[in-house]
Amino acid sequence: MIVAVDGPAASGKGTLARAIARHYGVPHLDTGLLYRAVALCVARMELDPAVEADAVAACGFDEAVLADPALREDATGRTASIVSAHPLVRAALFQRQRRFAGQPGGAVLDGRDIGTVIAPEADAKLFVSATPRIRAQRRHAELKGRGGPTGPGPTGFDPNGFDPISFDRVLADIRARDQRDSARAAAPLAMAADAVLLDTSFLSIEAAVRKALDLVEARLSARR
């Protein structure tokens, strides 16, 4: 059983994917972490994320990086959306995701291209979305809640005193990320033809989880 959960940044896809994996007792992979790991290594190696060869050089990252808290920083997400546009970066990370999807007991993967490229044969596909403004509100609240600096550099803090967590900036960032992820030629963010759309804009987390589980269960039972 493979469940693909795709959608833009801060749509709630990670939370839903984790809940689905827990419900069915199967492993979950947040594929965004792989691109974030490449981004973090590019930054630490002082390479240029926009240069494909530089980004490819960071694809052999050490597994320990996957547990680095800096992966969760906004700046890392921004750089991830730059390195992820390179076809050779996507190719370098492809087999790992395929292997995860193909585990004997099944798996849940979330990302941008799971239903379209990584596991087009998935048994259930969700495309999770929410308006940019609502996604920005969630991201903004999360960043404020964390309390720490979340500015533009790989280490986060902007020495020029620029408010690192202004709402407008978070919204602009979400829009820029959507634009980059949707407009790229290689595996753009797109809803698979056989995916079900789940708009979480006006749903509580509990309601969104219930709805996601219902949609997945309906797909799985239709296949049984």
Ligand code: C5P
């Ligand atoms: O989901 P998350 O915000 O962690 O992803 C960071 C970036 O990694 C995204 O903006 C996107 O550019 C890229 N990504 C991708 N394909 C995936 C997962 C993430 O291109 N399957």
